[in-house]
Amino acid sequence: MSPRSNSCIAESSSVRSLSSDEVSTSKSIKKKSRWARATDPAHRRGRRIQLLQMLVLPFIPILALIVQTANTLHDILIYRQEVSDIEAQVTIATDLGKVVTRMQLERSEVAFFIYTNGSQLRFNLTQRYATTDETLKNMTTWPLVTVPKDESKVHTYHVVNKEAFQARLDDFRQKISPEESTISEVMAWYTSVNAAMLDILTNQIKETDNSGVWRYLIAFKNLLRSIESLGIASVYGINYFGRGILLGDNYVSYVRHEALGRDLLNGSLTYVPSLKTLYAELTRTMPGYGRIKSRRDEILRNYRRQPSIDDAIVYFDSMTTYVEELRKLQRELRHMIRDHVNLTLQDASNKQAAGIAIVVLVLVISPIIIILVRNAVATIQMYASNLAQKARELKREKRKSDTLLFQMLPPSVAQQLKQTQQVPAEYYEAVTVYFSDIVGFTEIAAENTPLEIVTFLNSIYKLFDARIECYDVYKVETIGDSYMVASGLPVRNGDKHVSEIATMALDLLAASSVFQVPKRPGERLQIRSGAHTGPVVAGIVGTKMPRYCLFGDTVNTASRMESTGEALRIHISFEMKRALEAVGGFRIEHRGLVDVKGKGLMDTYWLECKDGGIARAAELDLPTFFEDVRPVFMRRLREDDAL
Structure with missing residues (x-):
């Protein structure tokens, strides 16, 4: 039997040992006197008698103390x-x-x-x-x-x-x-x-x-x-x-x-x-x-x-x-x-x-009363301690589940989902959507084993996830080598969404250059990025493993910006370029007309850099960061093999 099973059994037995119903059931097997059953805290009558003791016994010295102190102080x-x-x-x-x-x-x-x-x-x-x-x-x-x-x-x-x-x-x-x-x-x-x-x-x-x-x-x-x-x-x-x-x-x-x-x-x-x-x-x-x-x-x-x-x-x-x-x-x-x-x-x-000394003297010469009260309180404390322990465990498990839920869904949406059990779709007038993928990922996947590809992608997404924490953005999903991020939802942030995505895109592009392509010595990772600004509709889809999804032409256009882009460049639409110019502080290069599937010819641009650099791009301690980027399940597999 595993240690986990043993702990579960021990926990279950602990609960059972403190259950008043089962205590009363086990004690009813033995012959007991009427007075013993009456004073048993597991019985209703016994609980009432102990409650009466807790009220009456301390009341005697307390009453005397109150009367004496009141007269003296008066x-x-x-x-x-x-x-x-x-x-x-x-x-x-x-x-x-x-x-x-x-x-x-x-x-x-x-x-x-x-x-x-x-x-x-x-x-x-x-x-x-x-x-x-x-x-x-x-x-x-x-x-x-x-x-x-x-x-x-x-x-x-x-x-x-x-x-x-x-x-x-x-x-x-x-x-x-x-x-x-x-x-x-x-x-x-x-x-x-x-x-x-x-x-x-x-x-x-x-x-x-x-x-x-x-x-x-x-x-x-x-x-x-x-x-x-x-x-x-x-x-x-x-x-x-x-x-x-x-x-x-x-x-x-x-x-x-x-x-x-x-x-x-x-x-x-x-x-x-x-x-x-x-x-x-x-x-x-x-x-x-x-x-x-x-x-x-x-x-x-x-x-x-x-x-x-x-x-x-x-x-x-x-x-x-x-x-x-x-x-x-x-x-x-x-x-x-x-x-x-x-x-x-x-x-x-x-x-x-x-007068105070007299009060202390009364308290000192009342050990019998204190012992009786202590015995009565000890019984209650036993149940209260068990209840507090279970409450702490419940709170700890709730915190774990909330953490997991907040990683899968935006916190505001998850909170609303917990309270109302439904989240209606919502229309957002201005949102910036970002897509990126790995150039030549198909060839890289063919040259490496699935476990190596998973390790490779995990290391990239771990870095990306750490970097986007610096920005007011929400990671929508990752599908294979595709990485999707949006800003301006589910909490609206005014006109900040376009500058947040632009700065984040430059940051991720700079950060991705530290990766080396597996089994290709000297070759660095190249990503292709695209972004577009416009309206979207967002909402929860599904009841089993629900996901927060974005719908609308803005999502499609952002995806086309990424697919029609080039390696190590950030491809943006005219709408995003105009929004960035309104914000200011970014250098943009005109690309020209591009034939976009389903959209026809579109006037697009390259996002080059940000004036003054990226202030929020902290230096990474790469040896520590990549100390172990293997997925958890792979570490467990190798540990089991070692055993």
């Missing part, structure tokens, strides 16, 4: 969201705090301007206005702020956008004057606006016990309000040094805001003890801090003194410096909050990692 996400909200709240409050800071500084500048009865500092006040306006312009969001309609603070309204607030602020600035009658009203307006903004600013920050950052948030809010209260107190301090005394409500307001600012500052230092060290360093390095304390005591005593603009300027500068130092504390506290939030987020990440 808690972690809430935790992270709360911490992120704190960060966002403080960020928004910081941005709004910049506006409050600019309004505080503007209030101080306006107070200085009014309390000094209007001085040369108006230019600085204009700069302060511009700085405040720039800060307002850079705000990305605007809260709902309640501001007084006039300086009396009796009526208020809501400002819904920063443009409206800017307009109200500009209107208020125009009314500022150094008269005594407007001092309290102007200061009250600024204080009211700042208080409204500060309320919104501090309300942006919500204390929470979940993250442990509440101490920092309360300290941050107290510090903001402390700076505001001290800023208001400094306004009355400027009034004292500029006017010489604080009367009535002005003195009470100074004492109240000064005490409130100190209490809020001490509260911030108490909530965040690390700020005490920073504040102590601030008071130690700040120039003129002792003078601030002495001037505060002087204002609290409120003894009448000589008004002094210079003292007001010094007090104003020292309080501005002190407030700026407090703002440094505010920025440092902001960094502490950010660091604490980052640590909290890291803690959340650690908790998330712990």
Whole structure:
């Protein structure tokens, strides 16, 4: 028995061994328990039980894992969201705090301007206005702020956008004057606006016990309000040094805001003890801090003194410096909050990692479930593997058959034939047909054995087939020594068909000269070529070994061009000559009138060469190319003889 037969039998037995029907048939011979038959994957009931195992058994740990992971991740996400909200709240409050800071500084500048009865500092006040306006312009969001309609603070309204607030602020600035009658009203307006903004600013920050950052948030809010209260107190301090005394409500307001600012500052230092060290360093390095304390005591005593603009300027500068130092504390506290939030987020990440570790632990301690699932899947994989193998074999065989079909028929026609099982004949308006044959082939065939002739023709056609791959042409057929090629079908290529055939004909003529005629030493092969351009009808002929054939006078004329031609020359018709002239790039020689059978006298031409040579004619490695040009069946015959 041959190896091929053995492989076929082995393949057949392999298929049979995996067939569920035959497995069930062979197992039914033996006595088996009901449970064994029920769990046998070859039986329908067994397949259902295994399917149920695959669904139920993994579902138990997966469900537990999903519930546990979902709860853990839910808690972690809430935790992270709360911490992120704190960060966002403080960020928004910081941005709004910049506006409050600019309004505080503007209030101080306006107070200085009014309390000094209007001085040369108006230019600085204009700069302060511009700085405040720039800060307002850079705000990305605007809260709902309640501001007084006039300086009396009796009526208020809501400002819904920063443009409206800017307009109200500009209107208020125009009314500022150094008269005594407007001092309290102007200061009250600024204080009211700042208080409204500060309320919104501090309300942006919500204390929470979940993250442990509440101490920092309360300290941050107290510090903001402390700076505001001290800023208001400094306004009355400027009034004292500029006017010489604080009367009535002005003195009470100074004492109240000064005490409130100190209490809020001490509260911030108490909530965040690390700020005490920073504040102590601030008071130690700040120039003129002792003078601030002495001037505060002087204002609290409120003894009448000589008004002094210079003292007001010094007090104003020292309080501005002190407030700026407090703002440094505010920025440092902001960094502490950010660091604490980052640590909290890291803690959340650690908790998330712990949750993942629990999931891994559940998977590690579930080997029994994994083994059961693996056994169930292994059975399915056995059938799936066999099916995949057969699919690959089917695909490989289909590729072989398609390759063979595409060698016998044009790919587009073969694809259409496979899909519709019929290909109607099609008319082509312009096609170029080429014929060639071997000069003296009858004598050559008489001098050589049939096997030698087959070998000779195979070597020629092998070369020709390799060369025409470089061109947009289709090899129609070979009959004996006749070689037929066409261009422009089955896929139309416009006007390229005539230049493709002409270039190919020159290429094949040059390539054929490498062959030596068998048993004629020194004599080279000579071919006779002919081509014609015109319309044809092409279609599939036959059902057994179908062929793609061309019909029409164009085919006959191309054949006559070849038969009436000469050796080593390419004979073309007038129609092809005219088409080549339209394309350009070819040298053509007029032959004259030729008596063509069935056509009469025809004006024909010789195709000489192509300008610039044949670019697509690659150099052939002839020793390698002709290493073995014998047909396959001859090689097999000789191999069998050797055995």
